[in-house]
Amino acid sequence: MNKNPIGVFDSGIGGLTVLREITRLLPEENTIYLGDTARVPYGSKSKETVERYSFEVSSFLLKHGIKMLVAACNTASAFAVPRLNAELKIPVIGVIEPGARAAVEATRDNRIGVIGTEGTIKSSAYTVAIKRLNPAISTFVKACPLFVPLVEEGWSNDEVTELVAQRYLQEMKDSSVDTLVLGCTHYPLLKDIISRVMGGGVRLIDSAEATASEVKRILAASGMLNSRNEKVNHRFFVTDSPERFLSVGRRFFGENLSEAELAHLEG
Amino acid sequence: MNKNPIGVFDSGIGGLTVLREITRLLPEENTIYLGDTARVPYGSKSKETVERYSFEVSSFLLKHGIKMLVAACNTASAFAVPRLNAELKIPVIGVIEPGARAAVEATRDNRIGVIGTEGTIKSSAYTVAIKRLNPAISTFVKACPLFVPLVEEGWSNDEVTELVAQRYLQEMKDSSVDTLVLGCTHYPLLKDIISRVMGGGVRLIDSAEATASEVKRILAASGMLNSRNEKVNHRFFVTDSPERFLSVGRRFFGENLSEAELAHLEG
Numbered sequence: 001m002n003k004n005p006i007g008v009f010d011s012g013i014g015g016l017t018v019l020r021e022i023t024r025l026l027p028e029e030n031t032i033y034l035g036d037t038a039r040v041p042y043g044s045k046s047k048e049t050v051e052r053y054s055f056e057v058s059s060f061l062l063k064h065g066i067k068m069l070v071a072a073c074n075t076a077s078a079f080a081v082p083r084l085n086a087e088l089k090i091p092v093i094g095v096i097e098p099g100a101r102a103a104v105e106a107t108r109d110n111r112i113g114v115i116g117t118e119g120t121i122k123s124s125a126y127t128v129a130i131k132r133l134n135p136a137i138s139t140f141v142k143a144c145p146l147f148v149p150l151v152e153e154g155w156s157n158d159e160v161t162e163l164v165a166q167r168y169l170q171e172m173k174d175s176s177v178d179t180l181v182l183g184c185t186h187y188p189l190l191k192d193i194i195s196r197v198m199g200g201g202v203r204l205i206d207s208a209e210a211t212a213s214e215v216k217r218i219l220a221a222s223g224m225l226n227s228r229n230e231k232v233n234h235r236f237f238v239t240d241s242p243e244r245f246l247s248v249g250r251r252f253f254g255e256n257l258s259e260a261e262l263a264h265l266e267g
Numbered sequence: 268m269n270k271n272p273i274g275v276f277d278s279g280i281g282g283l284t285v286l287r288e289i290t291r292l293l294p295e296e297n298t299i300y301l302g303d304t305a306r307v308p309y310g311s312k313s314k315e316t317v318e319r320y321s322f323e324v325s326s327f328l329l330k331h332g333i334k335m336l337v338a339a340c341n342t343a344s345a346f347a348v349p350r351l352n353a354e355l356k357i358p359v360i361g362v363i364e365p366g367a368r369a370a371v372e373a374t375r376d377n378r379i380g381v382i383g384t385e386g387t388i389k390s391s392a393y394t395v396a397i398k399r400l401n402p403a404i405s406t407f408v409k410a411c412p413l414f415v416p417l418v419e420e421g422w423s424n425d426e427v428t429e430l431v432a433q434r435y436l437q438e439m440k441d442s443s444v445d446t447l448v449l450g451c452t453h454y455p456l457l458k459d460i461i462s463r464v465m466g467g468g469v470r471l472i473d474s475a476e477a478t479a480s481e482v483k484r485i486l487a488a489s490g491m492l493n494s495r496n497e498k499v500n501h502r503f504f505v506t507d508s509p510e511r512f513l514s515v516g517r518r519f520f521g522e523n524l525s526e527a528e529l530a531h532l533e534g
Contacts, residue, residue, distance in 0.1 A: 038316045039306050044419075046508035049305045149416040152311075160430050167427070241313035 002224040005030040005235070006215065007066030009057045012040035013245060014148070014185030015072030016252035018095060021212035022070070023234065026219075028226045030233045032064050034263060035249075038239035041148060042075040043117025043184065050119060054080035056265045058088065060237070066090065067224050070215060074116050074183050074207070078125035091218050098214045099181050099207030100129035106203045107179040110137045113172045113202075116183030118143045126183055140175040144168045144184075151186045152248060161190065165197045173198060181205045189251065237263035269491040272297040272500070273482065274333030276324045279307035280512060281415070281452030282339030283519035285362060288479035289337070290501065293486075295493045297500045299331050301530055302516075305506035308415060309342040310384025310451065317386060321347035323532045325355065327504070333357065334491055337482060341383050341450050341474070345392035358485050365481045366448050366474030367396035373470045374446040377404045380439045380469075383450030385410045393450055407442040411435045411451075418453045419515060428457065432464045440465060448472045456518065504530035 006026075008019045012035045019033050034057055036042075042050045054076045058069060069084065069092045071077045077094025085092040103112050103126075114126040121143040130137055147168075150161045172180065180202050182188055188206045195204060219225045226232075234256075238245045242260035249257050273293075275286045279302045286300050301324055303309075309317045321343045325336060336351065336359045338344045344361025352359040370379050370393075381393040388410040397404055414435075417428045439447065447469050449455055455473045462471060486492045501523075505512045509527035516524050 038312060040311075044307075044511070045305060046511075049507045145420055146413075146416055149413055153412055160427060160434070163427050163430065240316045244311070244313075 001227055002067050003030060003226045003228055003230075004065050004067040005032040005233070006068050006070060007032050007034070007061035007064070008070045008072045009034045009036070009054070009061060009076070010073040010185060011035070011042035011076065012037050013249045013252055016249055016257070017185050017188050017206075018070065018072035018208045018211050020253050021208040022215055025212040025216055026225070028228070028232060030226065032061060032066060032235045032237070034061055034237045035245055036239050037241075037245055041117070042073060043119045043148065044145065045119060047079045047119075047123070050075055050079040051083060054084060058084060060263055060265055062088070068092075068215065068219065070211065071095065072185060072211070074185065075119040078120050078123035091222070093211065093214055093218065095185070095207040095211045096125045096129055098210035099183065099205055100126055100133060102207070102210040103179050103181045103205045104130055104133045104137065106205060107137065109176070109178045110134070111140070111175065111177045111179070112137055113140045113142070113175065113177035113180040114183050115142050115144050115168070115172070115180065115187065117148070118145055120183050126181055140172055140177055142168055142172055147190060148184065148186045151189045154251070156189045157192060162193050162197065165190070165193050169194070169197050177202060179203045179205060182207070236260040239263050239265060268494055269334050270297060270493045270495055270497075271332050271334040272299040272502070273335050273337060274299050274301070274328035274331070275337045275339045276301045276303070276321070276328060276343070277340040277452060278302070278309035278343065279304050280516045280519055283516055283524070284452050284455050284473075285337065285339035285475045285478050287520050288475040289482055292479040292483055293492070295495070295499060297493065299328060299333060299502045299504070301328055301504045302512055303506050304512055308384070309340060310386045310415065311412065312386060314346045314390070317342055317346040318350060321351060325351060327530055327532055329355070335359075335482065335486065337478065338362065339452060339478070341452065342386040345387050345390035358489070360478065360481055360485065362452070362474040362478045363392050363396055365477035366450065366472055367393055367400060369474070369477040370446050370448045370472045371397055371400045371404065373472060374404065376443070376445045377401070378407070378442065378444045378446070379404055380407045380409070380442065380444035380447040381450050382409050382411050382435070382439070382447065382454065384415070385412055387450050393448060407439055407444055409435055409439055414457060415451065415453045418456045421518070423456045424459060429460050429464065432457070432460050436461070436464050444469065446470045446472060449474070503527040506530050506532060
């Protein structure tokens with residue numbers, strides 16, 4: 001039994017979709033979330049920079065006594081989780097392994113597509129993780145840099161976004177994938193449009209649920225679940241002004257997101 | 268006579284449009300450019316954060332012996348130039364004052380529109396600068412957050428971008444402005460589309476040229492122009508990987524952009 005919080009971080013607000021699934025599946029757990037909004041986005045930046053930022057963010061969360069660290073950001077998962085896992089003394093998971101596993105379980109024709117930021121796609125992290133689970137699977141990848149700003153603009157159900165999705169996903173349709181990994185935490189907000197463009201037969205894999213299950217499995221296996229029947233605490237930190245985080249973040253997490261504190265990271 | 272370089276900074280690559288005008292107008296001048304690509308964009312971030320970043324970037328450039336500092340970024344100009352100007356010992360200019368002056372000279376009906384990032388628009392910096400020059404002028408403002416990612420995606424002449432521009436600029440058209448300030452260094456790459464949407468009668472003001480003239484005026488007035496007939500030197504620094512900066516930056520600066528060095532800022 002361990003009532004210390006689970007630490008969750010993201011470059012900004014997208015990771016709230018992962019946090020939401022964790023709090024749904026594990027309602028007894030305390031959590032602490034950090035959105036690195038002063039340096040968002042990570043998706044267009046290099047491995048070295050994303051790795052450095054992820055370590056700075058993790059140091060902050062470790063000082064708050066977290067029992068486990070979740071990189072709720074695909075780019076950070078791709079670039080930083082291996083080294084975080086090797087160097088930190090607590091369990092560290094990203095969203096890529098759980099998402100890859102869910103996709104491998106879902107595919108019937110062994111044809112999986114992956115969409116994400118430039119960084120995630122360039123890293124080949126999903127392709128590597130999928131091939132490791134089943135080398136017979138063919139993967140098809142596509143970076144979709146405009147999806148994040150479109151979601152942040154609030155145009156998740158908009159003809160402009162549908163037009164952009166048609167452009168980005170045409171090759172993916174031509175490749176006849178039967179499963180598509182939404183390899184960025186913003187993309188679940190585009191599920192309706194992506195599903196319409198890809199066609200109903202294609203399964204969309206959202207890593208958030210799979211990641212929450214993995215968090216539960218690890219905490220249970222190591223006897224670290226919180227079973228105390230106390231009021232749980234969800235703390236939110238950001239590195240830039242909380243106002244924008246709160247207004248946009250509610251689209252990701254719901255109306256319970258009422259307060260965020262400013263975090264000062266050490267470079 | 269002073270052959271020290273002119274320092275120019277931006278959150279990323281957009282400021283290259285300003286640097287290009289400076290090097291055209293002042294071909295004898297050495298320059299040093301810093302794009303803060305590890306933390307781009309500034310446009311969606313708070314005043315405090317943008318101000319802090321601008322001071323860190325300026326410290327780096329000051330160590331390279333610059334004789335003048337140009338904030339070639341509208342958001343940094345809006346949020347940080349007043350304090351930079353008060354605290355640094357060299358002349359500091361932003362792009363807002365020159366752009367505002369050019370707009371005031373261009374308008375006939377005293378109706379000026381301003382488009383820019385969220386930060387620039389929220390700051391009201393253009394409105395304040397325009398009203399100071401002529402209080403009788405009416406201003407109309409609109410934040411256009413998707414324009415930057417659309418330019419960076421290379422969709423500067425694309426039906427998607429035209430659709431987005433129609434959406435963003437409809438109110439501006441309804442306001443019957445006769446002059447529109449392109450209040451973000453990325454927007455000159457959208458001149459064709461913006462002009463088509465607004466109609467040929469509306470003058471588009473690009474701060475880059477006006478800023479370059481102001482740089483020349485200040486250097487001339489203070490006897491700091493470089494008149495030596497030596498080979499000039501243009502150095503480029505970025506805070507994240509140079510590769511992306513070079514490939515995207517050529518759309519802004521031309522093929523002469525061949526090398527960029529990695530800068531390590533002190534936080």
